[in-house]
Amino acid sequence: MQEAVSDIFSALAHPTRRQILQDLRDGELAAGDIAARFQASGPTISRHLSVLKAAGLVTERRDSNRILYSLVGERLALSVGDFLSSVCPEQIVLRSIRKPSKKSKPSGGKGAKASTAKPAAMKPATVKAAKAATA
Structure with a gap:
């Protein structure tokens, strides 16, 4: 691999x-x-x-x-994503922030687009927690 x-x-x-x-x-x-x-x-x-x-x-x-x-975009995305996750713990936290929870569904009815807003900059405590979780 x-x-x-x-x-x-x-x-x-x-x-x-x-x-x-x-x-x-x-x-x-x-x-x-x-x-x-x-x-x-x-x-x-x-x-x-x-x-x-x-x-x-x-x-x-x-x-x-x-x-x-x-x-073959999936291969590129998965490979680069896996690499970033292994060397940049912040990426793991950002992925979990971006994933919508099953409880919260986008409002607006049928055809409404999910928000594409990027998460705010991570606080140092969050980064520290992400690094500790991957250590």
Whole structure:
């Protein structure tokens, strides 16, 4: 598992690969369309796509003579989230603050959106408690 996380962070190390991931957030793209967005050569972009695929951050599928790439966002979110939780105890507390309790349901009826407000800055005592809980 540690090797897989290492592969993800290695893949994220290059700005071109991060931009490819951002470009894929709206849906799949053909390899040629991805390459057209950069000044790098086609083979260079192909290598970047191979690194992202090996890290499990993108998938590919063939559509006749085209290769279409898609983002695997869940893998990225889970890996980065797990890492942050292990090195930043405050993230554990923030996650629990953001999760709505089963008792409180959003008001406004059907179709109402849940609040996307970010929690206020954590007080030092809360941070200290979070660190103690994870120690």
